[in-house]
Amino acid sequence: MNACFALTEAGGITLLDCGATALVAMRRWGVDPDRIGTIAISHLHGDHFGGLVFLLREATLFRRPRRDLILAGPPSLQLRLEAAMEAFFPGGWAAQRQFDLRFVILQPGETTHLPGLSIRPVKAFHTRGTEALALRLDLAGRSIGYTGDSEWVDGLLEIGRDADLLIAEAWMPGTATPRHMALGALQQRLSLMRPKRVLLTHLGTALLADRAAIPEPVAEDGLELSL
Numbered sequence: 054m055n056a057c058f059a060l061t062e063a064g065g066i067t068l069l070d071c072g073a074t075a076l077v078a079m080r081r082w083g084v085d086p087d088r089i090g091t092i093a094i095s096h097l098h099g100d101h102f103g104g105l106v107f108l109l110r111e112a113t114l115f116r117r118p119r120r121d122l123i124l125a126g127p128p129s130l131q132l133r134l135e136a137a138m139e140a141f142f143p144g145g146w147a148a149q150r151q152f153d154l155r156f157v158i159l160q161p162g163e164t165t166h167l168p169g170l171s172i173r174p175v176k177a178f179h180t181r182g183t184e185a186l187a188l189r190l191d192l193a194g195r196s197i198g199y200t201g202d203s204e205w206v207d208g209l210l211e212i213g214r215d216a217d218l219l220i221a222e223a224w225m226p227g228t229a230t231p232r233h234m235a236l237g238a239l240q241q242r243l244s245l246m247r248p249k250r251v252l253l254t255h256l257g258t259a260l261l262a263d264r265a266a267i268p269e270p271v272a273e274d275g276l277e278l279s280l
């Protein structure tokens with residue numbers, strides 16, 4: 054499945070990225086989309102934000118009551134989501150909703166405080182037009198760092214530092230991978246960041262073929278962790 058992490062606590066669910074398959078995955082693993090209060094998006098690639106189209110479409114179409122929704126992400130998130138919605142479901146964006154939808158722009162280096170949650174992004178380095186961010190979230194007394202998709206940039210030190218959980222991309226073996234994270238480049242910096250736990254995600258084919266040799270835990274579809 055595409056990138057989508059459901060951070061579940063008593064007050065509800067925060068999603069970290071919402072890739073194209075997110076709604077399918079939530080149905081399969083029993084995550085109730087109506088309990089989601091905030092969705093934080095790392096960058097504007099379909100495997101990280103495309104699922105918003107289907108999530109919003111379903112919530113609007115069936116007109117069921119659900120909690121209001123905050124979408125937090127890069128500056129062009131709303132523009133790109135409207136375009137994607139219009140491409141997949143013409144007229145879908147204008148359909149009447151039974152809930153409030155609010156967009157919040159995340160700015161690198163600035164902490165955004167939302168109900169029960171704060172988000173501090175740093176600028177990542179990924180591909181053109183994706184406005185990539187790495188995110189540090191604090192919620193329910195826990196800190197979670199997420200690299201999104203990015204080659205190594207020193208700002209990522211801040212994302213992972215002493216985090217209860219660092220979710221890190223590991224796309225390729227080795228240390229040099231333009232625009233994506235190389236596992237070796239990440240491993241070299243883990244001792245500087247000292248996260249309490251690490252979870253690797255977004256593995257490319259070379260790493261997937263040799264995953265038994267990777268010492269760090271690797272995310273799998275449906276995996277549950279308690280922090």
Ligand SMILES: [Zn+2]
Nearest residue numbers: 096098179202
């Ligand atoms: Zn990407």
